[in-house]
Amino acid sequence: PAKLKEFDKDEVAKHRSKETGIWVTYKDGVYDVTKFVEQHPGGAQRLMLAAGGAIDPFWAMYQQHNNEQVKGILEEYRIGRLKGGAAAPVADPYANEPQRLPALIVRSQKPMNSETPMELLAASIVTPNELFYVRNHLPVPQVDPAAYRLRIEGEGVRSLELSLEELKTKFKRHTITATLQCTGNRRNEFNRTGRVVKGLEWEGGSISTAVFTGVRLRDVLLAAGLEDDDPEVQHIQFEGLDADMAGATYGASIEVDKAMSPHGDVLLAYEMNSAPLPADHGFPLRAVVPGVAGCRSVKWLGKIVASSEESHSFWQRRDYKAFGPNTDWDNVDWDAAPAIQAMPVTSQICEPAVGAVVEDDEVTIKGYAWSGGGQGIIRVDVSADGGKTWHNAELQKVPQKRGRGWAWALWQATIPLPKGFTGQLELVCKATDENYNTQPENAAPIWNLRGVNCNSWHRVPVTVQ
Ligand code: MTE
Structure with missing residues (x-):
């Protein structure tokens, strides 16, 4: 191969803008990524943090880069090699992650993203902590509960710092049973x-339910002096303590009306299923925003900001939004769609599994159903012939008021199979919530580039013998 041109670090460091060209290094390679910046799935802004220097520490943090496809894309932009060779390898920011059960189905190891196994989901309304799905964007921060302070600041409030002890003793304790679901x-x-989307390849197990205990966000905001219907304040922003090496933290926001509503049940939770919050789920304190996409329930909560504006976080403004099937990465205008808050009604067959063999003249189907915005589930319809004929499933629910149906329903049905039939059948389920919202028949018409809000009829092909 032709000898690669050599550049020293100082020269690379001069290339940090569109005008000079945007260069980065990876190991001992030098790359001109000027043309790639706008296509970066994590946003141009994030890539710009690495401009003029090594991307190795960023890739150690965001390990979704660690595959041949991404390395192949980078290689297309190579312009030379680094004089003196690669810098010392970066320490693994994920060296102190908590222990996890091998039963979890891991979709990414660093950061940890894992699903609850399907057959366990339908086994009980409340998911045990160790089996609750995990969705982390960054390394799990290690927080000393004695030194921990929650900060409240922003418009319409006086700044306040609360220790864990103060939260537990100065505010009334509340408990809710709530389902969290990832938008993906x-x-x-x-x-x-047939049309690929970007994101973790979740099946139907990035959803779980727990009994959360803590204090009402409303009570804490009132204690900080926020008044109901303060016209200055439209959003309540949450900031996590998990940060990348540039100091960027996970963040999200919800609407102030949800936060302040006495019927919104938004908690700052310190317990999950009667135990202290586990490290993966936000120890020592997390927001639990019931009825809303999991991404707004910020874990390892460090700061709450009352504001006229939404969180400026990438995950609020450049992700977790749904567009029409005509919108793709080359024409997406992120500002054109609102951030996902409540999610649409969905359901899933947990048993039997895809491809199962049924050796009986009837089949027992089990699953879950949930709807966003506190809309409880009133009915689940199941079919053993791809949706031609339907049966009612029996629902198992926790008592919840209308409009505050934060927890999913589990369901079960035993339905007859056509007499003497052998071969392939398609089991189908669809749920209806208390406002008579129901699910679309197919996924293709609701395709969207980030692959969020998938709620089409769930279909499971099985073989009858
Ligand atoms: N909060 C922080 N600080 N960091 C995160 O990465 N992930 C969010 C949300 N809160 C996240 C976070 C997302 S996308 C989801 S779906 C839920 O947490 C997942 O909560 P769980 O891991 O407890 O299931």
């Missing part, structure tokens, strides 16, 4: 339409 739950069904 069931994303892989979009991939199976």
Whole structure:
């Protein structure tokens, strides 16, 4: 191969803008990524943090880069090699991650993203802590509960710092049973339409339910002096303590009306299923925003900001939004769609599994159903012939008021199979919530580039013998 041109670090460091060209190094390679910046799935801004220097520490943090496809893309932009060779290898920011059960289905190791196994989901309304799905964007921060302070600041409030002890003793304790679901739950069904989406390849297990205990966000905001219907304040922003090496933290926001509503039940939770919050789920304190996409329930909560504006976080403004099937990465205008808050009604067959063999003249189907915005589930319809004929499933629910149906329903049905039939059948389920919202028949018409809000009829092919 032709000898590669050599550049020293100082020269690379001069290339940090569109005008000079945007260069980065990876190991001992030098790359001119000027043309790639706008296509960076994590946003141009994030890539610009690495401009003029090594991307190695960033890739150690965001390990979704660690595959041949991404390395191949980078290689297309190579212009030379680094004089003196690669810098010392970067320490692994994920060296102190908590222990996890091997039963979890891991979709990414660093950061940890894992699903609850399907057959366990339908086994009980409350998911045990160790089996609750995990969705982390960054390394799990280690927080000393004695030194921990929650900071409240912003418009319409006086700044306040609260220790864990103060939160537990000065405010009334509240408990809710709530389902959290990732916006990308069931994303892989979009991939199976033949049109690929970007994101973790979730099946239907990035959803779980727990009994959360803590204090009401409303009570804490009132204590900080926020008044109901303060016209200055439209959003309540949450900031996590998990940060990348540039100091960027995970963040999200919810609307102030949800935060302040006495019926919104938004908690700052310190317990999950009667135990202290586990490290993966936000120890020592997390927001639990019931009825809203999991991404707004910020874990390892460090700061709450009352504001006229939404969180400026990437995950609020440049991710977790849904567009029409005509919008793709080359024409997306992120500002044109609102951030996902409540999610649409969905359901999933947890048993039998895809491809199962049924050796009986009837089949027992089990699953879950949930709707966003506190809309409880009133009915689940199941079919053993791809949706031609339907049966009612029996629902198992926790008592919840209308409009405050934060927890999913589990369901079960035993339905007859056509007499003497052998071969392939398609089991199908669809749920209806208390406002009579129901699910679309297919995934293709709701395809969207980030693969969020997948809620089409769930279909499971099985073989009858
Ligand atoms: N909060 C912080 N600080 N960091 C995160 O990465 N992930 C969010 C949300 N809160 C996240 C976070 C997302 S996308 C989801 S779906 C839920 O946490 C997942 O919560 P769980 O891991 O407890 O299931």
